[in-house]
């Protein structure tokens with residue numbers, strides 16, 4: 051049997067200890083019900099991966115504000131009526147042996163009702179060209195409060211922690227990035243000012259959940275765009291988040307806009323394409339850092355952990371393609387893992403409002 055010693059070494063994060071270094075990165079799968087509640091299919095999806103040995107499962111983006119949701123099928127955490135479904139989901143993950151974390155989200159200019167720090171055109175394709183509404187000071191305060199209230203609900207629902215979504219180009223990144231933040235008030239201009247909104251979100255969440263509750267942050271180290279957030283700024287933000295009481299950073303580099311560039315598309319096809327850049331954040335932070343991006347085999351994951359480039363791996367599509375990825379690794383059957391082919395069929399479906407599926411599922415005997 052191959053040696054996966056480091057991968058199966060426990061890791062302490064905040065007040066919890068993971069049994070291994072393999073975590074599920076959040077994936078919006080379009081499995082939620084149209085009213086924002088948790089569906090049975092979601093419960094089964096997460097429980098299956100927890101049962102097969104994933105140590106910490108970050109449940110996909112859940113909207114802190116109905117208007118901030120990215121899709122009618124995104125789950126919501128903005129009202130108490132969503133707590134029973136969320137409780138069932140957290141309970142199923144925990145019963146299956148995993149830690150349950152809920153990602154809390156506001157899409158900003160990518161929301162159903164697009165808002166942003168500044169009215170900068172959002173351009174993905176000619177059909178999706180929009181100008182978001184500039185947020186007022188009161189609207190900013192309202193969203194900050196909503197993140198805190200959402201975290202409190204997640205705690206009430208039995209989740210072991212929350213992960214603040216501060217990556218992928220959603221609202222928190224829109225404030226940090228000079229491309230999308232043209233404000234002249236205290237939330238715009240210098241990096242200090244651009245960091246104010248995410249840091250106030252963190253403070254609001256901490257205030258609502260207390261100092262002992264797990265609070266992670268989905269973190270963008272570098273925007274990978276010439277006029278965007280630089281790695282140097284990313285390093286400064288990482289340290290500020292740590293000081294503000296964040297327990298771990300789960301990194302994901304770039305945004306929708308950078309990923310669409312031909313040179314970035316070429317880069318992101320390579321296994322482990324983010325490991326070195328995320329290592330730069332790991333060098334700065336004392337809190338655990340999760341690395342990400344086409345970590346398609348446990349052999350690569352072991353190498354990353356053994357080399358000290360990250361403390362844990364956050365896998366999305368590899369665990370989607372093969373729910374039993376961890377179990378097969380533990381049983382010495384890593385050669386039987388069904389690999390993600392990087393065809394993005396999973397995401398393509400969700401952008402069209404359809405349930406995510408994987409082109410490889412026949413091979414892994416999975417239908418979710």
Ligand SMILES: Cc1cc2nc3c(=O)[nH]c(=O)nc-3n(C[C@H](O)[C@H](O)[C@H](O)COP(=O)(O)O)c2cc1C
Nearest residue numbers: 075076077078110111302343344365366367396397
């Ligand atoms: C269908 C799909 C949905 C995703 N949804 C989320 C999400 O809700 N929150 C998030 O932070 N990242 C999301 N991501 C990004 C993944 O967590 C991950 O960072 C990315 O897929 C690269 O990792 P991988 O190569 O292991 O898939 C999503 C990715 C895919 C493919």
